[in-house]
Amino acid sequence: MGSRAGGGAGMFREVATGDRRALGRAITLVEGGAAGAREAALALDWPARARVIALTGPPGVGKSELANRLAASLAEAGRRVAVLAVDPSSPRTGGALLGDRVRFTGDPGAVFFRSMAARAGEAGLAPEVPAVLRLLAVGGAERILLETAGVGQGDDAVLRLADLGIAVTAAGLGDGVQAAKAGLFEVADFVVVNQADRPGAEAMAASFRALRPGPVFLTSALEGTGMEGLRAAAENELEARPSLDRSVPAGPDAPDPGRPGPAIRLHHVGIAVKDGGDAAELWRELLGLRETGRYRVDEFGVLALFLAPEGERAPAGGFLELLEPVTADSPVARYLDRRGEGLHHVCFEVEDIRETLAALAARGVRLVDREPRRGAGGHLVAFIHPASAGGVLLELKQADHGSPSEPVRTG
Ligand SMILES: Nc1nc2c(ncn2[C@@H]2O[C@H](COP(=O)(O)OP(=O)(O)OP(=O)(O)O)[C@@H](O)[C@H]2O)c(=O)[nH]1
């Protein structure tokens, strides 16, 4: 595939030779908003060898330190590495390769470090980030570590730029697990509990393991422990999964592939089960379905496990949802008592759940919920009575148009 806009290769010809000063200058041009620079960088072809690992999480948990350690570990394993820290509080390194604490015995030329100011008050990522990533990739990096801070809305945007998303938190961060429920820690591929040298790290890692299906790592970036395991797992995961399709640039400038969505689509089929783990194993053996997320939904007294075909994190054809009751008065517990395991409900996503409920009520449809309730992942859902739906318990869910790469956190 050739460059989409002729200027890209020309303006940044030297970057592709691996010349670091040329790379530094190119990034400065993009960062400074030089005319045509961002477009030219975005027009460069993404080299297939280059993969992006995002490190994101609350301020001060040790992301920079961890990025340095991981970069050193990758470089010692023979990778060419770039670190891009998008962070106002990142120390200006003045060209230093790695933080002082990191003793690095590999080829000093193997790591390129760059920090970029995050624009104050701007939600999400600076629009320059996708262009700078492309320059780093063209400049020869095989692994690009992208560090960003934050826990609020829009943080998961960074995960859409990455082949592998790592959410970092730290022991002793009191509300860490609470914040995790908000989303970032659910959608990240890996969770790292850093500062394992401090009390409470093990317990925190255990709570994350209970909360999410993906791997959870304990590290001390200060002492350098846990790094080899993290590096090896990251490399394995990158090997196992296909590269992001970067033929269309992602990021703030990219068209949102989730909008506009269809007015209505099948989201999942719910199955009542006695034991979610056993049922997940059954479906894995039967059809190779994999768990993409699990949620304790107190509103309904259930543990909900979402399954999808391997490699699909937001299957267009819908999920399978396994519902295991966790309280005796859960509707699913009553269902199991009466009818045993089996099909429980079908869920469709709709554009505007309140509007749909009002329209159905106006037509005399029997609703279980007149007002939406909070289902798995905090999404708005409502049930329609089987008496009005051909004997099927029907769930409606407010569509959220998550990007295709983002697991849908819902029930
Ligand atoms: N005890 C301990 N301290 C750590 C560890 N990792 C980092 N720190 C310290 O925590 C502080 C913050 O580390 P950074 O790496 O700057 O954290 P950060 O997440 O990048 O912070 P921001 O970029 O400001 O969001 C520093 O003083 C580090 O030395 C660790 O594993 N254990």
Ligand SMILES: [Mg+2]
């Ligand atoms: Mg930092």
